[in-house]
Amino acid sequence: MHDTAEYTDEKEIIDQKAIELAEDFSYDGYQVVRRELFAHLREPAVVIRRDxxxxxxxxxxxxxxxVYIQILVNQDSKRMVVRKCEENDKDALRWCVAKPDKRKSRKMTNKIFSAMMYEMMGWNLDCRYKILGHKITFEDETIYVFDLMETEIFLDIKGKRAKKDTESQFTTDKANNIEETASNSTDNERSVEEIKRKNRIPFYPKEWKDSFGLPVEEHRKALEINMLDGYAEFTTGK
Known part of the structure; x- marks a missing residue:
């Protein structure tokens, strides 16, 4: 009986708190937390590297x-769109490896496109950028929209380059003895491992520092924008 009374008192306290919160609740001052701040291994995303x-x-x-897509870029709103197309369509790009039972991701090697994107966005060439995709329907077509301003950023110094960079920090004179050389070799290995570790640590645009996301009303208005307004297709000269 005593336990039941305690449970009833606790429930009354919770219910009373809920009533108080509901009486004067407003979305004013709230921000919609960016999905990029959470783990999203199974969410659609693109990674853009310098190559x-x-x-x-x-x-x-x-x-x-x-199996084939077209990529569209809006230089004004800094958004990228991906839409399905056929193999023989103009500027069709193969974005996956198609097998009888499934499709697998593939690295789409390029230099010019990435160079243009890095320049447009002012991105750091030593970093890779991961952007989450928003799946929407536009004119009865399913597409992905990527907001290039909302990115996860990772250091992207690759193995050979990392080794070269770290070795340059530990160059020794030919007259150094064997023990010192061995010590430097160990330092090199540790430095490469440190760079590999840092390659996996995400960081974010400085604009996010004091904000969890957009204010509720601004977030609502953003959803009402015509996502394809002003897009221009990125052509390959095909």
């Missing part, structure tokens, strides 16, 4: 049976 573009498996799986 390649790779769409993850979740992204590929979400666009029906698409």
């Amino acid at each position: 390649s573009v790779t769409f993850n498996t979740a992204c590929i799986a979400g666009l029906e049976d698409a």
Whole structure:
């Protein structure tokens, strides 16, 4: 009986608190937390490097049976769109490896496109950028929209370059003895491992420092914007 009374008192306290919160609740001052701040291994995403573009498996799986796509870029709103197309369509790009039972992600090697994107966005060439995809329907067509301003950023110093960079920090004179050389070799290995570790640590645009996301009303208005307004297709001269 005593336990039941305690439970009843606790429930009354919770119910009373809920009533108080509901009486004067407002979305004023709230921000919608960016999805980029959470783990999203199974969410559609693209990774842009200085020499390649790779769409993850979740992204590929979400666009029906698409093997070929077109990429569109809006230089004003800093957004990128991916839409399904046929193999022989103008500027068709193969974004996956198609097997009888599934489609797998593939690295889309390029230099010019990435160079243009890095320049447009003012991105750091030593970093790779991961952007989550928003799947929407526009004119009865399913597409992905990527907001290039909302990125995860990772240091992207590759193995050979990392080794070269760290070795340059530990160069020794030919007259150094064997023990010192061995010590430097160990330091090199540790430094390479440190760079590899840092390559996996995400960081974010400085604009996010004091904000969890957009204010509620601004977030609502953003959803009402015509996502394709002003887009221009990125052509390959095909």
